[in-house]
Amino acid sequence: MMFLRWCFPPVRRMCVCQQISVRSFSSSRTLLKDDPQHEEKLDLDIWKSVMRAQALPEDPPHLQDSTSAASVLEAHRELVETWHQAGKLVPKVITDQQLQELSILTTKSSKKKYLKFLAIKEAQKNNDKRKQEKKRAEREAGKLQNNNGEEEEEERAAGPENTFMLRLRNNSIESAHNWRTAQAMRFDQPLVFDMSYDQQMSRHELENTVSQLLESEGFNRRVQEPFHLHFCNLQPGGAYHRELLRRYGDETWRRLLITHTERSPLELFPHQDLVYLTADSRSVLRTFDHTKVYIVGAMVDRSIRVGASLAIAKRFRLATARLPLDEYLDWDCGAKNLTLDQMIRILTTVKQTGCWQKALEFVPKRKHKGFHQQSGDKRSQKKHRGGADRAPWWSQQKQHQQK
Amino acid sequence: MGFVAMSKSRTCMKHLCTWVVNPLYFRPDSPPHNITNAVRLIINPHTRYYTTKRDKQAQSPNEKGFTPRTRPAFPHSVFSAGAARKRAEFLKHKSGLDTENDDTPVRVRDSPNMVLPDRPLTPSEWTNLKKDFSRPELFEKVMMENLVRANVDVNIAKSLLSYVVQDKGTLSYEILLRYLTICVRAGHHSEVFDAYDIMRSCFKSLDLGASALFIKGFSQTDRWKEAISMLQDMKKALLPSPRNYGDVIAGAVLHGDSETSWKLYDELLELGLVPGQDTWQCLFQSGITQRGHEDKLFDVLSYMRDNQIYPEKPLMETIKAWFESLPDQKWRGKFSSVTPSGDCRNCKALLESIQLTEVEYAQLKHNVMEKVIEGGDVFNKSNPEELKSFKSFVKQRPPFDIVIDGLNVAKMLPHAAQSETLLAVVSELEQQSLNILVLGRKHMLRHSRNWDRQNMSLIKQKAHCFFTEDISEDDPYLLYAALNSGVHCKFLSRDLMRDHKACLPDSATRCLFFKWQRGHQLVISHYTPGKRVRFERILSYDTIIQTNGSSWHIPYDQKAEDRASYEVPQKWLCLTRD
Numbered sequence: 019m020m021f022l023r024w025c026f027p028p029v030r031r032m033c034v035c036q037q038i039s040v041r042s043f044s045s046s047r048t049l050l051k052d053d054p055q056h057e058e059k060l061d062l063d064i065w066k067s068v069m070r071a072q073a074l075p076e077d078p079p080h081l082q083d084s085t086s087a088a089s090v091l092e093a094h095r096e097l098v099e100t101w102h103q104a105g106k107l108v109p110k111v112i113t114d115q116q117l118q119e120l121s122i123l124t125t126k127s128s129k130k131k132y133l134k135f136l137a138i139k140e141a142q143k144n145n146d147k148r149k150q151e152k153k154r155a156e157r158e159a160g161k162l163q164n165n166n167g168e169e170e171e172e173e174r175a176a177g178p179e180n181t182f183m184l185r186l187r188n189n190s191i192e193s194a195h196n197w198r199t200a201q202a203m204r205f206d207q208p209l210v211f212d213m214s215y216d217q218q219m220s221r222h223e224l225e226n227t228v229s230q231l232l233e234s235e236g237f238n239r240r241v242q243e244p245f246h247l248h249f250c251n252l253q254p255g256g257a258y259h260r261e262l263l264r265r266y267g268d269e270t271w272r273r274l275l276i277t278h279t280e281r282s283p284l285e286l287f288p289h290q291d292l293v294y295l296t297a298d299s300r301s302v303l304r305t306f307d308h309t310k311v312y313i314v315g316a317m318v319d320r321s322i323r324v325g326a327s328l329a330i331a332k333r334f335r336l337a338t339a340r341l342p343l344d345e346y347l348d349w350d351c352g353a354k355n356l357t358l359d360q361m362i363r364i365l366t367t368v369k370q371t372g373c374w375q376k377a378l379e380f381v382p383k384r385k386h387k388g389f390h391q392q393s394g395d396k397r398s399q400k401k402h403r404g405g406a407d408r409a410p411w412w413s414q415q416k417q418h419q420q421k
Numbered sequence: 422m423g424f425v426a427m428s429k430s431r432t433c434m435k436h437l438c439t440w441v442v443n444p445l446y447f448r449p450d451s452p453p454h455n456i457t458n459a460v461r462l463i464i465n466p467h468t469r470y471y472t473t474k475r476d477k478q479a480q481s482p483n484e485k486g487f488t489p490r491t492r493p494a495f496p497h498s499v500f501s502a503g504a505a506r507k508r509a510e511f512l513k514h515k516s517g518l519d520t521e522n523d524d525t526p527v528r529v530r531d532s533p534n535m536v537l538p539d540r541p542l543t544p545s546e547w548t549n550l551k552k553d554f555s556r557p558e559l560f561e562k563v564m565m566e567n568l569v570r571a572n573v574d575v576n577i578a579k580s581l582l583s584y585v586v587q588d589k590g591t592l593s594y595e596i597l598l599r600y601l602t603i604c605v606r607a608g609h610h611s612e613v614f615d616a617y618d619i620m621r622s623c624f625k626s627l628d629l630g631a632s633a634l635f636i637k638g639f640s641q642t643d644r645w646k647e648a649i650s651m652l653q654d655m656k657k658a659l660l661p662s663p664r665n666y667g668d669v670i671a672g673a674v675l676h677g678d679s680e681t682s683w684k685l686y687d688e689l690l691e692l693g694l695v696p697g698q699d700t701w702q703c704l705f706q707s708g709i710t711q712r713g714h715e716d717k718l719f720d721v722l723s724y725m726r727d728n729q730i731y732p733e734k735p736l737m738e739t740i741k742a743w744f745e746s747l748p749d750q751k752w753r754g755k756f757s758s759v760t761p762s763g764d765c766r767n768c769k770a771l772l773e774s775i776q777l778t779e780v781e782y783a784q785l786k787h788n789v790m791e792k793v794i795e796g797g798d799v800f801n802k803s804n805p806e807e808l809k810s811f812k813s814f815v816k817q818r819p820p821f822d823i824v825i826d827g828l829n830v831a832k833m834l835p836h837a838a839q840s841e842t843l844l845a846v847v848s849e850l851e852q853q854s855l856n857i858l859v860l861g862r863k864h865m866l867r868h869s870r871n872w873d874r875q876n877m878s879l880i881k882q883k884a885h886c887f888f889t890e891d892i893s894e895d896d897p898y899l900l901y902a903a904l905n906s907g908v909h910c911k912f913l914s915r916d917l918m919r920d921h922k923a924c925l926p927d928s929a930t931r932c933l934f935f936k937w938q939r940g941h942q943l944v945i946s947h948y949t950p951g952k953r954v955r956f957e958r959i960l961s962y963d964t965i966i967q968t969n970g971s972s973w974h975i976p977y978d979q980k981a982e983d984r985a986s987y988e989v990p991q992k993w994l995c996l997t998r999d
Binding site for chain 1: 892
């Protein structure tokens, strides 16, 4: 079987003409060997001529009179476009700010990782938008039916609607929550978030931290007995402060019922009342003490930083404690560090109920295999006291050790 | 180069002489002091101290009775190549995990309903295959990916391209990229040229993957100079990889252009990239046929020495051939190994000592104190009061001969009483009249089933003890005490100290630390309760490329995948000159 191979100059008109001549030429020739198995003629190089016919017109070489910074951005934009057509996981639309961040990264793998993150986020946004449009369409379709129903109801009931009950609006609910929070600010137990980790976190981790702080503050406001939240070591104009202002907005931030200060918790509270909660501590928080001021490090460590919060507690000679995770849960896998919103759910629940079983329901289920097989609190307390006898170094103060 | 090498040898000899003066190792019945006898005196008591008793019968290696029961499970040093893999296999076999691994089913990655053709297909046959596929819109892409993975004939891929172009009217960049991968791998140069022309004309720009493939493909042909311009274009967006440079250098070497290859090699080093072994092999291969770059090739050997890189077997054989091809020098290469005393078995030359010079030692000590022990924050690993008390503790006592990582040694056996294990090790070392420091944590002092009070009292009598807080790290203190006690001090641990090595600021200091560690770390090779403690032998020579002017000794990897990054090869290439 003969394979026809021809080279064509990349000019469209000439290419088209020669294609015609090639086809007529080949049809007139007789094959050396007639293979009955192949009904169609197999031309392995036909794709080359087709692709050459689709050649792009050559762009005029644009002058390189732009500045080096703009050319670097342009080079990175071109890089993203080439990776997109190669099928890599890159975003379709990329802003100049994102390009600038991309150019700061030095290695190829970090650039790819950042672009993959942007692509995943873009896909999620598109999915959310599609869902919202679908929901809006369903709502409009439902609204038409509701309108018909409402017209019928209005025709039936000609009389006015009267009731002796006061309407419960969102403003009323928020007022009740804010009132309770204001009471807590005057009379209730403080809870401190330590904001001195901005040097140890990347920007992404800081954004995650502020998201968790927003969720923690919201949850605290809605519980029956809220804490008086303190954001300590919050530097004005620092990374935490800028991000909190960005997320809350200036007006909401000003009216927020928390205490935020650049001072340290040691300046606000007596030294002996402070307890730093950290997973690296050797003391177990067995009983929630309502007279203590508990400190939670406001940090998200996606790569675990060993001993970061314990180092701060050691520097200021604070008592430390850890949650009794091993004492109540069959720990399966994963680290003992919890997110800030999980921490505040656990602490508010144990503050209100005094029961660790109820509080530790908020520990993620993927990390443990359920509670220990115990029938009651008394037996668990008794068993843990027995455990303390087996391990004499736990015979220190049960709640915390003080240096 | 010979002068520099001789100077280095002189420095090493001076260091050994300094070591002779150390009174801890002075013996009254030693023979007259000359270099050879002094070196033998240094090494032999060194070895004797940690492996045998002092009575003469036990000293004789012929009289040692190694029964199969007491033979150590890991006969080689923890730093020898392949030791970690053997240890992993042994532990896996011991715990019975290998049986479970066989039961685990192999996960099938490819879709079962995709059948790869074994010959070029016509468009109608491709259409039939596409109908059978579960997702017809992805058929072309998935089929091309499977063709790449199966490494099929290039004509099958071409028939798929012909079908796609008839079906869709055009070809996507992705499919052409996969086709290019097949052509470059199989060495179809004319197809690579055609693909280059098409992709350059049909698409605005090429991505890095396509550029890398074109560099690799063009470098093997007469158009290898175009690969250099592609490499320069690549630099606008990203730094090219060492493999890209290696391909271009290989192309230049293949076409006899040594000047260009060396210019590109220098450019690669300037950019801070580490060349691959293939690149070095090409350069040494070109050195055999073309003269004039001997100094550059010797610089390559110096680069390997400075960065602690060991050639693999193919590169080593090329280096051997290059040395033997040098005119009027008559180098002769043989494969060799090294005796425990540091002599080459082939030429009897003495290799470089593993001991550090005084300047290197002071530099390492300062860096370890600054970066490992204190670090960025002293509270991360300890606290200032503890550090101060430990420094005064060390200052008040004479220099230690050995520092023991108490917890690491005590937890060597999984089920035994830990204080008994630690007491046995301390007793064994105390019988050799060594000044011992045991480092531990304070929970070891509280009486429990694991930490018997009587055993701990006995340990305190036999050795100096320092116990840190339970939440402090004790490894930095071990490094401090060992480095502070002088060059003779050893430390006993199974920990390879990799996290502390990573804290050091630059690569040169990390190499120094690794060298010091290999020369000073004792590891217990085998211990059964009630029997004597056996230690692994510490190497007395440094495993690094070295020369003394009349001979070269190059360690190489017999099998590259065996060696972990903290291990060193055991095989050597010995090059001697008549």
